[in-house]
Amino acid sequence: MTAPLIIFFVLAALAVGGALSLIFQKHPIHSALSLIVVMVALAGLYLLLGAEFVAAVQIIVYGGAIMVLFVFVIMLLNAGIEEHTNFSKLAGFPGLLLAFALTGFIAATIARSTDTVQAASQPGNMASTRDLSTMIFKDFVYPFELTSFLILVAVLGAIVLAQREKA
């Protein structure tokens, strides 16, 4: 086993373990912490793929800004331990089945397109930030601007909903 492969498995285990812990933890703060572990492990995987810029942005935006907001809200509301409702067997069985189906579907897709997946992962071959920005701001500028417009609409909607009525 080479060093990158070992690091990959460690990070992958961290990500999966964090995701499982996110679901099974009782307390919201513990769940949020698990999610941070997932984010940081994913950033490590990006770094392993040579996407250093994406890795740094992953930590800054998701690990830093967004998760801090999550933790802030949980602390502000002082949310306690979750109360579980009775687990519905009717909802559980098809849910489990569907989850397995989805996993199988994704795995099959990846297995069939081995070439493209391997083409993406070449350790040591760093994707430059310049190429990334050319792609976002030149080749895909309309989808990109459309997405930011969508987010702007969402922000406006949130402000309108949160605004207090002027009595």
Place this chain on the structure above:
Amino acid sequence: MNAFLYANAWLIITVVKVALLLFIVLTVNAYLTWFERKVVAHIQSRWGPHRVGPHGLLQPMADGLKFLFKEDPTPAGVDRFVYFLAPLLALALALTSIAIIPFGPDPLPWKILGQTIYLGILPPNVNIGILALFAITALGVYGVALAGWSSNSKYPLLGGLRSSAQMISYELALTLSVVGVLLIAGSFNLTEIINDQTSRYGILGWNIFPQFLGFICFFIAAVAETNRVPFDLPEAESELVAGFHTEYASFKFAMFFIAEYTSMITVSCLCAILFFGGWLSPFPATWTWTYYLPTVLLLPAGLWVIWDGLRYETIFGKVILPGIGAVMCILAIALVIFPGVNNFIQAPFWLLSKIFVFLFVYVWMRGTLPRLRYDQLMAFGWKMLLPVSIANVVVTSFAILRWGAIK
């Protein structure tokens, strides 16, 4: 044995470097507390620590021992895992951020185990230097926020809440204020950012001139990120007892303390590197006589330490202080005798001097500025700092588009 050493040379050297840097940073931290207490005391017309050793120089060691031997009670009802994780997280992230700083341009003149040794832990060709630093600072808030939450107490919870709100608000301005520098340098690499500021006229090439607004925004936001006066609302002792670390005692408290001082050092490094030319000398390269500046500063300082030490009655004063002074004098003379060594230390000398100036500014601010009110803090961050740093990015981009990069 020898083959093993050579095969793993990179790993071994990195571990040694990390250990050395940790030792230096922790020692500097300890004496930074002494420096801060002394300077704040003099600002307030007091003497500051002066009982333990001459000029209170042994005070940091006394403090360290006290932190180690104090009782360390865990309050009832804390979330144990998070309560223990928080100080660890704060300290680990603060210390990690120092690893990204380069301390000099040239490798050591000789190779060790066949490896070129650079000053600094990361090799100089890492392209995401500044981004990696921001990533680490972005995670740094969890130490404070989680400490406040897990303590199961009202004041720490308020401190943690304030801290996370403050960090989210100032993180944006912090990142945006650096964009101007990145546009000018065209790189995320800290070494390249410094080299880009090289100019025939020394100081005139530094980023502080085209990016003055950026520097002001950066420094204010960085002080807010490190939770220092006047932005120390998370621990505001007049309102929240001690804020987020109220329930922490003994060495767990010391870990928060060390983390705070380490982030001060990191921010000072960043200010020096991004805006003040890093290790570049402020004088034009043709003024070779400025190379003797370290000697000129070191020799009188050494003589003064000898003279000062001999006045004391204690062993520490009579023996150790003159010893330190003698070493300083010998170093100063050695720098004159060996021009190679003198040339090599120029870069670290300037970088360390600049870092020291910023550390002094930190302490100076603590001694003179009052704390902001919470709503003032938020209004300032969102309505003043953020628009100004965005304007700075826009103006810089247009200037570079119109006239091209400055150099």
